[in-house]
Amino acid sequence: MRSMLVAGVAMGLPLLSFGQTKPPMTSYYAHPINEDAYGVIAPWYKGLNGQVDERVAIAVNVYKRYPWVDTKKAVMAAPDFVYNSHWSISPEGEVSIPPTTDWMCGDLSQRAWSIVRGLTAYYAYSGDPIAFLYIPLTVDYILDYAQTDDENPWPRFPIATPTKGKAYGKCDPTGRNQLDLCAITGTEVLRAYKLTGNPRYLEAVKHWGDVFADKCDLKTDLAPWSRYSDPSVVDWSDVTTSGVGIIVEFLDDLIRVGYKGRDNAIVKARDKGRAFINTNLFPAWILNDTWGRTYWDWDNPTMCGGMFPVADHIMKNPKGYPMWKSDLRNVMSLIINRNGADANSMGDAYSGAWAFPESSVCCQTSLSYCQYTAAPSFIRYGVLANDPWAKEIGRRMMLMATYDSEENGVVKDGLLGQSVATGEWSNLAHPWPLCQSMDAMGWLPKELGPNRENHIMRSSSVVNAVQYEPGKIVYSTFDAQSPAIDVLRLSFVPASVKDLEERKDLDGNGYMVEKLSNGDAIVSIRHDRIRNIVVEGKDQAKNVDASAMKFTGTWHDGASSTAGSEVNYRFTGNQVRLLGTVGPDGGWADVYVDGEKQLTVVECWNPHERKRQPIYIKKGLATGLHELRIVVRGSGNTISKGAVVHIEGAQISDATGDAGFGTGGGPVEAQRMVFGYTGRKDIEDSKGNLWRPATEWVIRSGFSMDTVEKAWWTTRRSMYIGNTTDQELYRYGAHGKEFWINVTVAPGLYDVHLKFADTAVTPWMERGPNWTRITRSVQVSINGSEVIPNMSIADAAGGLFKAVDKVFPRISAEHGLIRIHLQGPDDKEATIQALEIVPVKKT
Numbered sequence: 001m002r003s004m005l006v007a008g009v010a011m012g013l014p015l016l017s018f019g020q021t022k023p024p025m026t027s028y029y030a031h032p033i034n035e036d037a038y039g040v041i042a043p044w045y046k047g048l049n050g051q052v053d054e055r056v057a058i059a060v061n062v063y064k065r066y067p068w069v070d071t072k073k074a075v076m077a078a079p080d081f082v083y084n085s086h087w088s089i090s091p092e093g094e095v096s097i098p099p100t101t102d103w104m105c106g107d108l109s110q111r112a113w114s115i116v117r118g119l120t121a122y123y124a125y126s127g128d129p130i131a132f133l134y135i136p137l138t139v140d141y142i143l144d145y146a147q148t149d150d151e152n153p154w155p156r157f158p159i160a161t162p163t164k165g166k167a168y169g170k171c172d173p174t175g176r177n178q179l180d181l182c183a184i185t186g187t188e189v190l191r192a193y194k195l196t197g198n199p200r201y202l203e204a205v206k207h208w209g210d211v212f213a214d215k216c217d218l219k220t221d222l223a224p225w226s227r228y229s230d231p232s233v234v235d236w237s238d239v240t241t242s243g244v245g246i247i248v249e250f251l252d253d254l255i256r257v258g259y260k261g262r263d264n265a266i267v268k269a270r271d272k273g274r275a276f277i278n279t280n281l282f283p284a285w286i287l288n289d290t291w292g293r294t295y296w297d298w299d300n301p302t303m304c305g306g307m308f309p310v311a312d313h314i315m316k317n318p319k320g321y322p323m324w325k326s327d328l329r330n331v332m333s334l335i336i337n338r339n340g341a342d343a344n345s346m347g348d349a350y351s352g353a354w355a356f357p358e359s360s361v362c363c364q365t366s367l368s369y370c371q372y373t374a375a376p377s378f379i380r381y382g383v384l385a386n387d388p389w390a391k392e393i394g395r396r397m398m399l400m401a402t403y404d405s406e407e408n409g410v411v412k413d414g415l416l417g418q419s420v421a422t423g424e425w426s427n428l429a430h431p432w433p434l435c436q437s438m439d440a441m442g443w444l445p446k447e448l449g450p451n452r453e454n455h456i457m458r459s460s461s462v463v464n465a466v467q468y469e470p471g472k473i474v475y476s477t478f479d480a481q482s483p484a485i486d487v488l489r490l491s492f493v494p495a496s497v498k499d500l501e502e503r504k505d506l507d508g509n510g511y512m513v514e515k516l517s518n519g520d521a522i523v524s525i526r527h528d529r530i531r532n533i534v535v536e537g538k539d540q541a542k543n544v545d546a547s548a549m550k551f552t553g554t555w556h557d558g559a560s561s562t563a564g565s566e567v568n569y570r571f572t573g574n575q576v577r578l579l580g581t582v583g584p585d586g587g588w589a590d591v592y593v594d595g596e597k598q599l600t601v602v603e604c605w606n607p608h609e610r611k612r613q614p615i616y617i618k619k620g621l622a623t624g625l626h627e628l629r630i631v632v633r634g635s636g637n638t639i640s641k642g643a644v645v646h647i648e649g650a651q652i653s654d655a656t657g658d659a660g661f662g663t664g665g666g667p668v669e670a671q672r673m674v675f676g677y678t679g680r681k682d683i684e685d686s687k688g689n690l691w692r693p694a695t696e697w698v699i700r701s702g703f704s705m706d707t708v709e710k711a712w713w714t715t716r717r718s719m720y721i722g723n724t725t726d727q728e729l730y731r732y733g734a735h736g737k738e739f740w741i742n743v744t745v746a747p748g749l750y751d752v753h754l755k756f757a758d759t760a761v762t763p764w765m766e767r768g769p770n771w772t773r774i775t776r777s778v779q780v781s782i783n784g785s786e787v788i789p790n791m792s793i794a795d796a797a798g799g800l801f802k803a804v805d806k807v808f809p810r811i812s813a814e815h816g817l818i819r820i821h822l823q824g825p826d827d828k829e830a831t832i833q834a835l836e837i838v839p840v841k842k843t
Contacts, residue, residue: 028350029368029404030412036663038747040816041351041399043661047620048574049450050661052437054620055402059434060122061600062089062409064130067097068638074168075145077638078137083168085111087426093408093599102163106296108146108171109160109181111427112138116188118435120195124456124463124475125438129582129606129613131195133637136607139192142185143204146171154229156204157211158185161296177229178296180243183212183250184309190253194462194478202257209254212247213265216272221280224272227293236299242281242291245310248273252317256481274320277310282327286678286714288338288706291331292359302704303338304359305373307331315380323680325385326692330680332377332390333695339370341707343700346415349742352816353396354696355415361704366420368413369428371401376439383443389667393744395447396816398440399661404433408599442487446514446522447662449489450619452655453575454539459486467612468577470651471539475532482528491539491655493521498534500527518657541653544571549647553632561587561643563634573654574623578616578630578647582606585642591616592629602630605640612648623654666746666816670838676713676732685726694835699739711736713831717759722802730757730803735776735831740821743837745813752782752808752818755834758794759801775800778830781821783814790825803833810840 031044043051086104123131160181165172193201231238251270294306339356340347347356375397382391411422411429422429442458466475503510553565586604673694682690701710721727780788797804824830
């Protein structure tokens with residue numbers, strides 16, 4: 001995956017130089033560009049359900065039509081994605097599996113992460129029972145065929161990165177078994193236990209937690225765990241850095257379900273991991289290697305997208321990380337600067353949305369993957385820290401990321417419309433985007449959630465049973481530990497939530513309602529110690545009994561296993577949910593909407609009988625007359641005992657109204673940043689204003705080149721800076737022949753303050769016989785217009801080590817950004833020390 005090269009330069013797209021504009025682009029990924037009234041990224045998809053929900057539907061439909069393997073090829077019958085990520089998809093949307101190798105099985109833990117986490121969230125969101133099909137198969141394969149034996153130094157422990165042994169077979173434990181990914185496996189098997197209640201899953205993860213605790217280094221200040229269970233088989237470093245946070249997340253989850261290990265050993269190991277993050281990692285937040293080493297397939301000592309799961313862990317457990325707000329803001333945004341280093345990646349902001357590859361050494365124009373990875377974390381941070389800057393960065397990223405898929409399931413992750421990584425790695429094409437889309441909608445239900453529908457958007461626990469009926473949602477959660485908070489988006493304002501009262505805050509049990517402009521409502525419910533929830537109200541949707549449908553062929557009480565038997569139903573509306581019974585003898589059916597065959601399968605298999613389940617969902621239709629047609633195949637998946645398709649009815653709605661997707665958002669307060677500054681605490685100036693480290697800027701330092709090392713002056717000049725009462729703002733800096741800053745802002749006018757000081761002097765020992773003093777000059781444009789043609793900083797300031805400020809008033813935001821472009825004249829380096837953007841007060 002990470003060796004594929006798709007270069008913008010090779011495709012004839014010129015790189016930017018001073019004074020030039022970007023080459024015209026008409027599309028991002030798979031779709032033509034659409035922008036809102038402010039020039040900011042807007043959805044390409046116009047259905048009422050919204051673009052992110054539609055991306056979820058595309059992913060789920062690919063899941064359902066994915067090829068299966070039987071026991072002639074594999075150790076157990078299952079969809080092929082259980083065994084490896086290798087796939088191919090035709091322009092018509094047909095999925096096939098190419099000949100594969102063990103290497104394509106190596107992302108087992110990451111696939112399990114996507115499958116279990118994504119489908120668990122999707123079950124709560126939709127009620128679709130496929131979670132109970134794919135999740136147990138994935139987990140059972142791990143427990144039966146991807147664990148070490150009893151004699152292994154890490155006994156009965158997950159083999160999270162199997163790259164040796166027979167493909168589709170039992171995993172070989174002698175490869176590079178990466179411990180943070182073993183912990184991800186543990187987190188997801190524990191999640192599967194919470195969903196299904198299978199005690200076998202709980203016993204397995206308790207043992208894995210005991211092994212992690214037993215192997216934890218409690219005595220030194222080194223990392224609590226190595227990167228690998230057996231570093232001797234690895235031909236590169238065994239150092240672990242941010243992956244410690246992933247292990248701590250697993251241990252925290254075990255503690256939450258009440259398992260603390262022998263003599264509290266798991267708690268002690270968890271606390272050691274937290275201490276390592278606080279005392280070793282965050283103080284070194286600026287170092288490249290601190291946030292690398294989480295991918296399974298290479299040494300990756302560079303900052304990568306894998307640090308966002310660590311950020312999510314910290315936001316889930318903020319009390320363990322006292323400086324989490326400033327630490328995460330710095331680290332999450334640092335990836336913007338680092339991962340745009342390679343010019344061929346084209347990492348930058350597009351229509352106001354940041355897009356960048358997963359690291360500075362990988363995947364070039366494959367930019368949607370890291371947008372999916374980063375966006376939900378930015379959104380979550382924005383919500384929890386009440387930070388409109390982070391929330392808007394994440395919202396825009398998510399809208400742009402979901403440009404990647406065509407409706408047939410072909411995914412084009414390359415910015416210029418290619419399938420780069422997603423053409424070969426199915427996990428990156430659908431399971432991971434499903435997982436992240438669910439997370440993003442959960443934290444931003446108002447802006448990204450579907451209109452005129454009913455959904456549990458997020459829960460602090462695992463929803464293990466849910467039934468959606470018009471005007472009534474009944475669900476239960478695995479636990480209800482304080483604070484137990486769920487967020488729903490409903491097409492109606494609830495009349496009641498059983499046993500709870502409406503209130504103005506969630507300081508105690510009760511529920512809050514935010515009414516939206518289209519008739520929907522965001523409902524936040526706190527239900528400490530209450531696991532069963534019932535929400536009721538007047539809904540425009542309605543139930544349709546099976547008697548209103550036309551059955552042809554062989555049917556008995558709505559059930560048939562005869563190939564060619566059909567159900568036809570004509571309805572007026574814009575969405576429909578087909579309801580049926582699923583069970584161990586369930587089969588498959590094809591589905592047609594308005595005469596067009598849909599790229600999915602109606603799946604009626606489940607390990608246990610479940611009635612009134614949504615077995616097919618279609619939304620985003622134009623309001624009007626539509627026809628739904630179901631055709632029984634007479635066959636089922638490989639593990640089914642039959643081929644029965646059982647239809648019970650449908651739910652339809654013709655409710656209309658769009659509440660919007662968050663247009664016009666962004667920070668409206670002043671933003672202040674210091675370039676080259678690496679402190680964990682913001683700098684306070686003489687007026688009491690806080691200045692953060694500057695991270696949202698692009699410099700093409702080169703493939704695999706560290707932008708911090710190449711372009712940050714991080715060594716503080718401790719001596720005199722003249723012309724200012726705030727010397728600290730000028731003691732650091734950014735430098736390079738050309739770089740640009742994209743500041744995310746809300747629509748409006750801003751005064752832009754640029755702060756300079758010429759403080760860099762060639763060391764005495766480095767001066768040659770022909771040395772002459774070099775003063776630094778700078779050319780600057782803002783939003784494409786030149787504002788400083790050529791300024792000697794020292795001359796403008798009245799000498800070296802003196803500050804000079806330039807103020808440019810009433811700059812209008814363009815495409816949701818203030819873009820400051822700097823270049824050094826005569827092939828010399830430009831520099832800047834600090835930047836302040838202040839909104840113009842309305843008179």
